[in-house]
Amino acid sequence: MTVTDSRPVTFRDVFAVAEFRVLFGSYSVFMIGETVKMLALSVLVYERTGSGLLAALAYVTGFLPHAVGGVFLLALADRWPARGLIVGYDLFRLAAVAVLALGVLSPVAMLGLVAVVGLFAPVSSAARSALLPEMLHGDAYVLGRSVLTVAAGGTQVAGFALGGLLLGLVGPYGALWLTAATCLLSALLARVGLAGRAPRVGVAAGSSVTGSVAAASSVTGSAVGETWRVNRALLADRRIRGLLLAQWIPGSLLVGAEGVAVPYAAGLGAEASAGVLLMAAAFGMLIGDLLVGRFVAPARREALTPWLALLLGAPMLAFVARPGLWSAAALFTVATAGFAYQLGLARRFLDAVPESRRGQAFGLLGTGLMAVQGLAAAAGGALTELVAPGTVMALAGMASLAATVALWRILTPPPGPERG
Known part of the structure; x- marks a missing residue:
């Protein structure tokens, strides 16, 4: 298919x-x-x-x-x-x-x-x-x-x-x-x-990508040196770099809001209820992935990618009004359902990287996600020293919306089949 x-x-x-x-x-x-x-x-x-x-x-x-x-x-x-x-x-x-x-x-x-x-x-x-x-x-x-x-x-x-x-x-x-x-x-x-499979390095790349990344398809030197070399090649490729940023930034900024769930719940007089907000966030992600992955046709899913990314930030703006616990949980559920936008980028990212470097490309994607999410959570925590947690959540939503708009061209699928 x-x-x-x-x-x-x-x-x-x-x-x-x-x-x-x-x-x-x-x-x-x-x-x-x-x-x-x-x-x-x-x-x-x-x-x-x-x-x-x-x-x-x-x-x-x-x-x-x-x-x-x-x-x-x-x-x-x-x-x-x-x-x-x-x-x-x-x-x-x-x-x-x-x-x-x-x-x-x-x-x-x-x-x-x-x-x-x-x-x-x-x-x-x-x-x-x-x-x-x-x-x-x-x-x-x-x-x-x-x-x-x-x-x-x-x-x-x-x-x-x-x-x-x-x-x-x-x-x-x-x-x-x-x-x-x-x-x-x-x-x-x-x-x-x-099944037992041979290492990917040295295998003819099935991707249409050429240039610096494809040139990095042979083993040279130590694993450390090669990791640096291939990471640089992946990030130097404009198409791959754009797809990495699109998967790293809009969703990771929302983690800045999740990171202040405890102080937000404490402000409502129910610190122990922070778990409700975090469970709602996890539930939204599960529902979004299930519905979009299973029931939305492939072409439609890719067309919806930028709009689902907008869904990440938009509900969080309501936190300036300091909603109650259950309203806040509902907002978190709707917002995190937007993480399904990444499904619309999955095929394009797979096609963009050479087959011989899939392992490192997926590893770079995961490492970048952890790094950006960690920075967003740290930034959210630091901001709570200056402004109310609800304001931090709204700012995280605004940042996610701004990132989505900035990355709109990358998030939007091309009108026809992509060519490297």
């Missing part, structure tokens, strides 16, 4: 592909395990130190290493076989979690170990993302990406629920041992169910 087909691909079509079922299952187990691990580690560090700062660092300690790994190691996603990378990273996680569960490390050493493991997370993630278009073609790829996005949100919710239950039943060390079991299960699923 191509993007011009009038009938959208169904979930049945996507899950009929055996390898995708394995990828989906392995990824879901991976996400549940990661969520339980970080929750258990945060509780464990707090119990041993009594430090709220260290507990918070335990929960987010993978963020900075993920960004560092994305800058220095992404070339490995194309230089090494994808199945080996995914399985190897799961086994590396298994060993690390087992050491954490033994309780032989100090809290600081625990954080250091998790940070080291996090360096390789973007490589495994990039390898997984680059496998998807090799399993699913045409619009099936777009729906498959939507399914994995939904799985990420759903399994995180399940991971929090399971983590809370395990902490009450077996404590943080027991939860870590069960996390180790998820690492082993994820590795087994990937090893048995995914």
Whole structure:
């Protein structure tokens, strides 16, 4: 099926592909395990130190290493076989979690170990993302990406629920041992169910892209040097750079509003209800991806891309009026449904990058998203020192709208098939 087909691909079509079922299952187990691990580690560090700062660092300690790994190691996603990378990273996680569960490390050493493991997370993630278009073609790829996005949100919710239950039943060390079991299960699923594939580097590129990026299709020097070289080539390509910015900026700016959900709820006299706002945001993303990915025809989905991006920011303007909790939750739900705009860019981004550099391109996309979202959240938090949280949310909405307007030409699909 191509993007011009009038009938959208169904979930049945996507899950009929055996390898995708394995990828989906392995990824879901991976996400549940990661969520339980970080929750258990945060509780464990707090119990041993009594430090709220260290507990918070335990929960987010993978963020900075993920960004560092994305800058220095992404070339490995194309230089090494994808199945080996995914399985190897799961086994590396298994060993690390087992050491954490033994309780032989100090809290600081625990954080250091998790940070080291996090360096390789973007490589495994990039390898997984680059496998998807090799399993699913045409619009099936777009729906498959939507399914994995939904799985990420759903399994995180399940991971929090399971983590809370395990902490009450077996404590943080027991939860870590069960996390180790998820690492082993994820590795087994990937090893048995995914086909062995040769590394992408050196394979003839199937993309129409030529020039600096295509010229970077051979292995030269160290992985660090090659990662820098290919990242520069990807960002130097005007078409690829535009599509990266379009996926990075409008949605990430909305994270600045999500980052002040706690102080906003506190201002309403219901600090504990911040979870309602965050759940509403997650629910909106799930609904948007499900509806747009499944029920909107491919060509129509791409045509709606800039308008869905506008949906991200527009509802947030209402926060200047300081709406109540449930009205605020409804606004968050509508706004985050706009994240489905990224589905309209998925095929175009896939077509824009050379086949031999898909792993690094997807890794760069993910690393950039984490970086911009982190900056937006930090900026939102800093602004709350100057203005009310509701005003910060409205400003985040305005910034997202401005970014969408600035990127309108990139967000709008071309009138005919793109050519490199």
